[in-house]
Amino acid sequence: MDRTEALLKRRLNDDNEILYPDFEEMWGRMEQAGHAGTVSRTDAGAPAPHRHRSWRKFTIAASLSALLVAVPVYAAVQYDWGILLRYRGGVQAALAQNLGQPLGQTITKDGVTLTLHTALTDENRTVILYSLDVGADRESGMWNIQGMSLKDAKGNGDEMEYNYQQWDEKNQRYNGYFESNWTPDQETVKVSLTAKRIESYSQQEVDLNLDTDSPQQQSFPVNRDGLESFSVQPFKEGNERLMLSTAAVFSNSEAKSLAFPQIIAYRDGELVSNSQAGAFGKPGDNGEYTSLQYYKPDDVPKADTVYKLGYTKLERNIDGPWTFDLELSKKKMADATIKTALDLPLEAGDTDNRIEQMVVTPTQIRVSVRSKAKFAELPYVKYALEVDGRKLEGGAWYSTTGDRDLTTLRFERPADLEITKTTSMTLIGKYKVTRHEDDKTPLQLTNISSEKQTLIRETGGIPVQWTYYMQGADLYVETKSDDPHFGGVNQTHIGTGKDRILGKIVTVNFRGEGNNHSIDVYKDFKGTEAAIYMFFYSTNEPNKETRVQLQP
Amino acid sequence: MGNRELFQTYSKEVYRTCYYMVHDAADAEDLCQEVFITLFRSQWQNIDHLKAWIMKVTVNTCLNHLKRRNSLQQKLMANLHLFKGSPEPPVEKLAEQKETKLEWAGYMSRLPVKIRAVLTLRYMHDFSMDEISGMLAIPLGTVKSRQHKGLRLMKKILEETGVQIIAKEEEPYGQNRSTAKASLK
Missing domain, CATH: 2.60.40.1630 (bacillus anthracis domain)
Structure with missing residues (x-):
């Protein structure tokens, strides 16, 4: 079989290549229309209604976040x-x-x-x-x-x-x-x-003879438990942090879904913690399982540290x-449930996000917000509910099925908190993140070489550092700002129109986490000059707050 | 096995086939539903080679759809890039592209539909040349020549696209890098 055949065979069957529709919903539509043969066939001739097309843009955000929160199962579980x-x-x-x-x-x-x-x-x-x-x-x-x-x-x-x-x-x-x-x-x-x-x-470990001083990608054959090989590329940022970009290649798809491969560092036999949360499970160009992990260089001195590949193996099924x-x-619970319809802006002047409903049950309080914005993404990152002066921390749940414009803020209800229709309740949103698409000015990169060069340019009034350099055949472009109000550049591209080249993203940053350092790579870059652009950037206002009184 | 089990077992494969045949998520979803409605109405419990038969129905439903859709104008539009390279897409189109990372469906869509059908059955579903000949009701020699031509064209497409296309696969992550939802608990 030649290379094209092999590639076709692999890519046409790769689940990572494709976003499936909501099959449950499809089944429901067919069932409703009497095509599925499980309900009465009185209107069997009617065509099944078609789905709303507008959901597609949200599915990537949703499925990606599901990937990124798939945290390794390494931690032991010994609680009561x-x-x-x-x-x-x-x-x-x-x-x-x-x-x-x-x-x-x-x-x-x-x-x-x-x-x-x-x-x-x-x-x-x-x-x-x-x-x-x-x-x-x-x-x-x-x-x-x-x-x-x-x-x-x-x-x-x-x-x-x-x-x-x-x-x-x-x-x-x-x-x-x-x-x-x-x-x-x-x-x-x-x-x-x-x-x-x-x-x-069980948790397995394999020794890795990893050189974190080398910026080269280092590849290690594994060939066991469905894991073919594991490669690591270190990015050292002085004494600030060591980022390890890893890719695992599997020969068995079942192993891929449960292995959670990751690097484990031991210093003098002691497990070294990651210095910040990594990102796991982004699919690579060829279906690899790629991850990013971070260490503080001081925590992993070369002479005392050994690295291992850790992964999970299926033992019994x-x-x-x-x-x-x-x-x-639900009878017992229903007696103590209050449902309130609301129509309030999330903050004064906000026309995109409106609070629609609050449901208080004995276990939870849910406040739902409907968004008109393109990515149904609420402007605040953190949410709390003040009930009679007492603050409950909550989280936002973005719907991945059904009503995708609706975000639910969920608050667990403490045992000793009484709530009636007259209890004072205020929703608090904190840490505002705003996306800007206004910076379309190119930055001219000149004398591109293996030497790191840094330019500083203002974006939205904030000085942003652009560092560029060649590593092998690839051009790396890093952006960051010392101003914490800068949220980061999402992605860069070189040139415009049909000759546009897109930067491939090396880093994974979360909204509102305060890290604005991004790295893009241009593989096999030819030339010594480039006009570079950004798609968009965001700004952070960690202390900005909105307060909305929900009742009385 | 009842209708629901049939749907659960084959929905992904049917959808994937439709997607690679028509390169449009919304159309593929409609076609997938259409295929299952056809299956449910038939006596599928009596079919021997169920999967081969389902894929035959699927591919033919897609071919019919493409035949209906391809007015002369659409044909020109769809093939413009083959002659000129990618034209600068309008803004809405661009936004649409950013939402999908499905480049391989894009490559497949550049192939003539009859060739696409052969490659899909051969490489997605691993059917033999003989089986494909039966499913598409074409002579064995034609299956072989379409497969051969398809591989040659695909190789050319892959060579032409090179770096830029590979980089493009990352674009959805770019769109979401700073929007990935970290607040799921």
């Missing part, structure tokens, strides 16, 4: 039941008020027992607490449940569902919770909770399905 619900204070609160529904169902397979303990379901979400007893095999590694899903009798569920579990040392078992955005459409509903399989994993049939009721 209380800590399990540390970020689910509202669940603890409802349990304390005895609002939970006892389940007590058990399935055992191959010596492994899954037990469902308690369910909580309300207007906002459904949570099911479970435990997993792996019997004699508890020493062999870490266990997890894959593909947990809740569906009602009609097969409806929600794609925003997930499970999380921790090792319970005292009881020698795992405790976990399953959480779904699905809620019953009537007071009592028959549902089934299914787990596709239960798996155990107990196929399911493990299916539990349940009847859930």
Whole structure:
């Protein structure tokens, strides 16, 4: 088979190449129109309605963020039941008020027992607490449940569902919770909770003879457990930080989905922490699994530090399905739920983002905001809710399915907080990030060579440093500013029109994290001069705040 | 297996085939739905080589769609870049492009549709020349010559595009570098 054939075979089958539509939604449309054969066929002749086309622009943002938060599973899990619900204070609160529904169902397979303990379901979400007893095999590694899903009798569920579990040392078992955005459409509903399989994993390490002083990409063959090779390219920024850009090539797609390859550094035998959060799982040009990790150069002196490749290996797989049939009721919770329709701007003068609804249940408070902006991205990064003078920290959840213009701000409800229709409640947004597309002036790079050269130019009134240099055949362009109000340049390009060359991004920066250093690379760059442009930049206002009174 | 299982098992493959055949996410989604409605209406439980039959329905649905769509004007527009290199796209078009990283579908769309169909069945689904001949109702010799021609054209497209196209694959990340949502807990 020649190279073109091999490439075609690989790329046409590469799931990373393609953004799939929402198949559940498609199924729903066909079912509604009577084509799927599972509901009455009275209107079978009618064409199934077509989906809204406007969702496409949001899916990349959503799927990328899902990739980037796929944090390695390296950390050991040794907490008790209380800590399990540390970020689910509202669940603890409802349990304390005895609002939970006892389940007590058990399935055992191959010596492994899954037990469902308690369910909580309300207007906002459904949570099911479970435990997993792996019997004699508890020493062999870490266990997890894959593909947990809740569906009602009609097969409806929600794609925003997930499970999380921790090792319970005292009881020698795992405790976990399953959480779904699905809620019953009537007071009592028959549902089934299914787990596709239960798996155990071990953590493997491979020695890497890595030279962090060399700026070259260094490649290491691995050839085990479906992992073919691992390559690392160090970027050293003086004494500030060491960035390691890595790429793993897999021969087995199953291994790729669970291996979470990463670099582990040991200094005199002690594990060295990363100096800042890395980014994991961005697909490379040829489907590699690429990541960025950071160290402080002082933490990893060359003479005392060894580097290893760490990855997760599948040890056991107990196929399911493990299916539990349940009847859930939201009656107890419904009595203590308040729904309020709102129509308020997120801040004075904001015409793009309006607060639409607030739902207060015994476990959670949700405030939904509808955005007209292009990327449905709220202007503030941090959110809190002030209830009777008490501050609850919350987070923004961008919808990946269904209504993509709607962002939900979620706040867990503490046990001892009473809320009625007259309780004073204020939404607070903090740390404003604004995107600007106004800087279209090119910057002239001259005498491009292996020597690092720095130019300073003002963008939006802020001095920005541009550093450029050749490394091998590639041109690197770095941008940053000492002014913390500068949020960073998103991407650069050289030239315009049909001759435009796009910079390939080396760094991954998150919105509002305060890091404005970006690196782009132009592979196989020819020439000594270039006119360079940016697509857009952002500005940060860490102390800017908006306050919106929601009630009374 | 019922209709839902059939849909769950084959939806991704059908969609992917449609996407690479028509290079338009919205059209591919409509076609994917159309294919399944056709399947559900048929006696698919009685078919022996189910996957081959599903792909036959899929590819033919796409070919029909492309035949309908390709008025003379659209044909000219679609092939302009083959003669001139990429024209500067209008702003809306540019925004659209930034949202997709699906370059390989772009390369495939530059091939004549009949050749595209052969390459998709051969390299996405691994069907034999004989099977493809049966599915598309064309002689074996024609399958072979279309495959050969397709590979030659694809090689040329890959050589022509070079660095700039490879860099373009990164563009969606550029769009999202500073917008990636870090607030998921």
